[in-house]
Amino acid sequence: MNDVVVRALRDDEFRAAHALFRGALHHVPPTDEQWERLRPVYQPGRVFGAFDEQLIGTARSTDAELVVPGGARIPLAAVTGVGVRVDRTRRGVLTALMRRQLTDLVERGVPAAMLYATEGEIYGRFGYGIATRARSCTVHRRQARLRPEAPTGGPVELLDLDEAERRLPDVYARIPLRPGMMTRSERWWAGLFARLRQSDEPVTTLVHHGADGPDGFAIYQVSRQSGQLGTLRVVDLHTADATAFAGLWRFLLGVDLVETIVAYQRSLEEPLELLFTDPRACETTEVGDEAWLRLVDVEAALRSRTWHGEPLVLEVVDPVLEHNADRYQVGPAGVTRTDQPADARLAVDTLAMMFTGGWRPSTLVDAGRITVRDFEVTPRLDELARTRSTPWCGTFF
Ligand SMILES: CC(C)(COP(=O)(O)OP(=O)(O)OC[C@H]1O[C@@H](n2cnc3c(N)ncnc32)[C@H](O)[C@@H]1OP(=O)(O)O)[C@@H](O)C(=O)NCCC(=O)NCCS
Incomplete structure (x- = not known):
C-alpha cells in the first residue's frame, strides 16, 4: 500500500x-x-x-x-x-x-464495538463476530387471522413525523432492553428520521398505549402501485410486552390495500406466527446475521456479564489488539487473568459470538472455532455461557 x-x-x-x-x-x-x-x-x-x-x-x-x-x-x-x-x-x-x-x-x-456488515467476509479478521441473528418474514395478510386468545391490545395513536421524532425516544426508553439490545442516542434518532424524511414513500408512525402509558411503537411504509394491493414494510417495532406487540400487529393487519406485510431482522423469539390461526400466514424468508460485536477490552467485557456453573480458563487469541491475548479464568464469582493451563482456546471474534449467548459454545466447538482441552469441557462451557434469551439487537445503524 x-x-x-x-x-x-x-x-x-x-x-x-x-x-x-x-x-x-x-x-x-x-x-x-x-x-x-x-x-x-x-x-x-x-x-x-x-x-x-x-x-x-x-x-x-x-x-x-x-x-x-x-x-x-x-x-x-x-x-x-x-x-x-x-x-x-x-x-x-x-x-x-x-x-x-x-x-x-x-x-x-x-470496551465493545458493534456494527452491521454489508458482507459476511469483511469484519471477522478485525475481531468482530456474529453476536446476534435475526429473521425476516412476510405475513400474507388475507391468510393471517388472529386466534381468539391473541391479546386485544390497547388504543393505538397515529403520530405525524414531527411528533414521532419528539416522542418516540421516550417510548423506546420505556421498553425493557434485553441482552443484545442497545440504547439509542439522539444521534441515532436523528439518523433514522433523516432517512425517513428522504424517502419517497409515506411514513406512518403508531404508538400503542397500555395501562401505564405508551408501551410500544411501530413505524411503517407502504409501497403500492395504482390499481394493485401493496406491501407494508415494518421499519421499526418495539414493545414493552406481549399485549402491545399483539395490539400493534392487530393494527397493521387492518391496514387496507395491503397484500403482504414484510418485517426484516426481527427477533428469533418473537411469537408472531403463534398469534395466527394458520401459523403459515407468517413465512420466514431469511435467518441471518444481524449485529457483529468486537470485544475491545476482553477483560472488562467478560466481567460485565453473568456466568454459570464452574469456572473455566479461556485462552483468547487477538492478533489485532494484543493486550487482549491472554488466559482468563471465567466463572460466576468473577473473571481474572491467569497463568493456569487453558480449558478452551478461541479467537476474539468467536468469543464475541459466545459472549452474547448468540451461539452455544458446543456449536462453536463443533465448527472447530473453539479448541477444548478434552471433551468434558464442552458441556461445562455451555453451562458457563448459558443465557435466558436469544440475543437480538433490533436497532439498525
Ligand atoms: C468493504 C470495503 C470497506 C473494504 O475496503 P478495502 O480497503 O478494500 O479492504 P482492505 O484492502 O483493507 O481488505 C482487507 C482484507 O479484507 C478482504 N476484504 C475486504 N473487503 C472484502 C469483501 N467485501 N469481501 C471479501 N473480502 C474482503 C480483502 O481481500 C483483504 O484480505 P487480505 O488481507 O487477505 O488481502 C470496501 O470494499 C467498500 O467500501 N465496499 C463497499 C461499501 C461497504 O460494503 N462498506 C461496508 C459497510 S458495513
Whole structure:
C-alpha cells in the first residue's frame, strides 16, 4: 500500500466523508437539505478518514450502551459509515481505518464495538463476530387471522413525523432492553428520521398505549402501485410486552390495500406466527446475521456479564489488539487473568459470538472455532455461557 494516512476528520470534512460512504454503497451524495439533517449523526472526534492525496476511505462510530447477559449495560461504539473509494479498494485502506478506530476506542476506554456488515467476509479478521441473528418474514395478510386468545391490545395513536421524532425516544426508553439490545442516542434518532424524511414513500408512525402509558411503537411504509394491493414494510417495532406487540400487529393487519406485510431482522423469539390461526400466514424468508460485536477490552467485557456453573480458563487469541491475548479464568464469582493451563482456546471474534449467548459454545466447538482441552469441557462451557434469551439487537445503524 502507498502511504495512507488515517486521521480524525474535522467537522467541515464530515460531508465529504458521508458522500464517499454513500458512493461506496452506490448511492448519490446528499443534497444540502439532506445533509443539514444528517450532520448531527456525525460525532466529532469519532469520524476517521484515510488519505493518500485525497480522502479515499472513512469509518465512524457513535456512543451507545449495550445490554449484556445478566442485564448490565456497557459502553458501546456503534460503528458505521464504513467505505473505501472504488478505485482504492483491496490495498489495505479498510485495514488501516479499522486498526486506527480500534486503537482510538482502547484509548477512550470503550470496551465493545458493534456494527452491521454489508458482507459476511469483511469484519471477522478485525475481531468482530456474529453476536446476534435475526429473521425476516412476510405475513400474507388475507391468510393471517388472529386466534381468539391473541391479546386485544390497547388504543393505538397515529403520530405525524414531527411528533414521532419528539416522542418516540421516550417510548423506546420505556421498553425493557434485553441482552443484545442497545440504547439509542439522539444521534441515532436523528439518523433514522433523516432517512425517513428522504424517502419517497409515506411514513406512518403508531404508538400503542397500555395501562401505564405508551408501551410500544411501530413505524411503517407502504409501497403500492395504482390499481394493485401493496406491501407494508415494518421499519421499526418495539414493545414493552406481549399485549402491545399483539395490539400493534392487530393494527397493521387492518391496514387496507395491503397484500403482504414484510418485517426484516426481527427477533428469533418473537411469537408472531403463534398469534395466527394458520401459523403459515407468517413465512420466514431469511435467518441471518444481524449485529457483529468486537470485544475491545476482553477483560472488562467478560466481567460485565453473568456466568454459570464452574469456572473455566479461556485462552483468547487477538492478533489485532494484543493486550487482549491472554488466559482468563471465567466463572460466576468473577473473571481474572491467569497463568493456569487453558480449558478452551478461541479467537476474539468467536468469543464475541459466545459472549452474547448468540451461539452455544458446543456449536462453536463443533465448527472447530473453539479448541477444548478434552471433551468434558464442552458441556461445562455451555453451562458457563448459558443465557435466558436469544440475543437480538433490533436497532439498525
Ligand atoms: C468493504 C470495503 C470497506 C473494504 O475496503 P478495502 O480497503 O478494500 O479492504 P482492505 O484492502 O483493507 O481488505 C482487507 C482484507 O479484507 C478482504 N476484504 C475486504 N473487503 C472484502 C469483501 N467485501 N469481501 C471479501 N473480502 C474482503 C480483502 O481481500 C483483504 O484480505 P487480505 O488481507 O487477505 O488481502 C470496501 O470494499 C467498500 O467500501 N465496499 C463497499 C461499501 C461497504 O460494503 N462498506 C461496508 C459497510 S458495513
